[in-house]
Amino acid sequence: MARAERKTAGAAAPRRRRADEIVAAAAKVFARRGYHGASTQDIADVLGIRQASLYYYFQSKESALEAVCADGVEDYALRALAIQRGPGGAADKVAQLVIQHLAPMRERLDFTLAFLRERRFLPEPARKRIRAIEKRYERIIERVIQEGIGSGEFRADLDARMATLALLGLGNSAALWYGREPGATHERIVQSYVELLLRAFRVDGAPPLARMH
Amino acid sequence: MARAERKTAGAAAPRRRRADEIVAAAAKVFARRGYHGASTQDIADVLGIRQASLYYYFQSKESALEAVCADGVEDYALRALAIQRGPGGAADKVAQLVIQHLAPMRERLDFTLAFLRERRFLPEPARKRIRAIEKRYERIIERVIQEGIGSGEFRADLDARMATLALLGLGNSAALWYGREPGATHERIVQSYVELLLRAFRVDGAPPLARMH
DNA sequence: GACTTTACCTATAGTACTATAGGCAACGGA
DNA sequence: TCCGTTGCCTATAGTACTATAGGTAAAGTC
Numbered sequence: 221m222a223r224a225e226r227k228t229a230g231a232a233a234p235r236r237r238r239a240d241e242i243v244a245a246a247a248k249v250f251a252r253r254g255y256h257g258a259s260t261q262d263i264a265d266v267l268g269i270r271q272a273s274l275y276y277y278f279q280s281k282e283s284a285l286e287a288v289c290a291d292g293v294e295d296y297a298l299r300a301l302a303i304q305r306g307p308g309g310a311a312d313k314v315a316q317l318v319i320q321h322l323a324p325m326r327e328r329l330d331f332t333l334a335f336l337r338e339r340r341f342l343p344e345p346a347r348k349r350i351r352a353i354e355k356r357y358e359r360i361i362e363r364v365i366q367e368g369i370g371s372g373e374f375r376a377d378l379d380a381r382m383a384t385l386a387l388l389g390l391g392n393s394a395a396l397w398y399g400r401e402p403g404a405t406h407e408r409i410v411q412s413y414v415e416l417l418l419r420a421f422r423v424d425g426a427p428p429l430a431r432m433h
Numbered sequence: 434m435a436r437a438e439r440k441t442a443g444a445a446a447p448r449r450r451r452a453d454e455i456v457a458a459a460a461k462v463f464a465r466r467g468y469h470g471a472s473t474q475d476i477a478d479v480l481g482i483r484q485a486s487l488y489y490y491f492q493s494k495e496s497a498l499e500a501v502c503a504d505g506v507e508d509y510a511l512r513a514l515a516i517q518r519g520p521g522g523a524a525d526k527v528a529q530l531v532i533q534h535l536a537p538m539r540e541r542l543d544f545t546l547a548f549l550r551e552r553r554f555l556p557e558p559a560r561k562r563i564r565a566i567e568k569r570y571e572r573i574i575e576r577v578i579q580e581g582i583g584s585g586e587f588r589a590d591l592d593a594r595m596a597t598l599a600l601l602g603l604g605n606s607a608a609l610w611y612g613r614e615p616g617a618t619h620e621r622i623v624q625s626y627v628e629l630l631l632r633a634f635r636v637d638g639a640p641p642l643a644r645m646h
Numbered sequence: 647g648a649c650t651t652t653a654c655c656t657a658t659a660g661t662a663c664t665a666t667a668g669g670c671a672a673c674g675g676a
Numbered sequence: 677t678c679c680g681t682t683g684c685c686t687a688t689a690g691t692a693c694t695a696t697a698g699g700t701a702a703a704g705t706c
Binding site: 253254255256257337341379381382383385386388389390392393394396397401403404408409412413415416417419420421424425 | 466467468469470550554592594595596598599601602603605606607609610614616617621622625626628629630632633637638
């Protein structure tokens with residue numbers, strides 16, 4: 221049993237750090253087995269502690285899910301806002317938005333997957349809180365696209381709402397098979413998806429796309 | 434209780450028909466609550482029968498899920514094959530593939546959602562069977578895209594595998610919000626997504642897209 | 647009209663899961 | 677060195693869920 225080390229870790233690991241480990245374990249288990257398919261025992265097993273000990277860290281399984289989902293989504297809106305307000309044309313910004321959207325797949329795939337697939341099982345109040353963050357994120361993306369249409373960079377007949385949903389849907393779909401699709405490196409996905417979306421959005425005859433780093 | 438009518442329905446409803454109703458009820462419940470979040474009691478409630486009576490129709494909850502998933506996916510490959518073998522250029526075929534992919538959202542959304550989200554909970558043998566159907570479908574799409582590249586209709590530098598995953602990811606993502614996204618009619622989604630994908634796939638300077646039907 | 651099949655029903659065994667109650671050892675500060 | 681806090685632990689109450697066993701009324705078959 222890998223829990224002997226934990227017995228005397230009180231000093232070295234400050235409270236917040238350990239709480240993050242608990243949430244990360246929950247994310248992992250929720251991502252793999254689904255919220256309802258995962259038992260609190262499964263989460264405890266990952267941590268090497270007893271099932272009941274989890275309740276020292278969270279009130280209920282549902283609140284653990286909310287913590288996971290919040291961790292899975294809250295950074296997106298923040299980074300997107302920085303991009304939207306930053307320098308560059310709409311095409312640059314869309315490229316950056318795609319890059320930042322796909323970035324968490326690398327290190328935090330469990331959080332992303334748990335958020336995408338399990339957030340709908342949150343109780344109403346928590347789901348509303350999570351949904352509010354999502355909506356903010358969506359609106360930032362939609363605004364970037366709108367601005368691209370306004371500036372003439374994107375097609376005048378582009379449906380900004382559908383384009384937003386397409387960008388998100390495309391980005392999110394990658395998380396569903398990332399790591400199980402042979403040959404699909406992170407870089408290749410980013411490169412392809414940015415190119416596909418920009419070609420779909422931009423006016424005919426726009427200058428060729430710059431290769432990204 | 435709405436089950437009185439069932440008591441004497443043996444004659445009017447042939448066995449196969451009733452079995453389909455059972456599977457449809459399972460699809461509905463799995464789509465709404467998720468496989469693990471759904472109880473056999475929930476399914477029985479939809480049908481107005483007792484929980485144990487379900488086991489007259491299926492061996493286990495898992496086998497019900499397999500039936501739902503099979504129903505959710507098996508037609509795709511068949512219709513895609515007809516399109517791939519049929520007349521028309523690659524752009525036409527991609528448009529048709531998108532249209533047929535999005536078609537089941539209208540009437541059979543429960544099957545689609547249950548398939549997309551719950552198939553991963555199938556036991557290994559069943560999951561393999563379902564996965565085989567999926568793979569066939571994917572390969573047909575990829576072949577159409579490859580043929581488009583070969584014929585010069587699509588860009589020579591298009592990444593066919595990524596393009597395939599993009600088409601599928603985009604199509605599937607629509608199912609996740611279909612019906613809850615105000616203003617997003619079926620027609621609007623189809624129109625937008627076909628246009629986005631064809632612009633992303635086709636060579637620069639290709640003739641403008643034909644308006645569909 | 648007896649016999650079989652269909653499409654359910656009741657009852658329950660057996661299991662698994664969440665969450666609470668109460669305890670305790672080690673550590674950190676005074 | 678005493679005491680409060682932290683980070684677990686054991687034990688269990690209470691609930692819910694799957695699947696089986698066995699029954700039965702009506703419809704269909706001969």
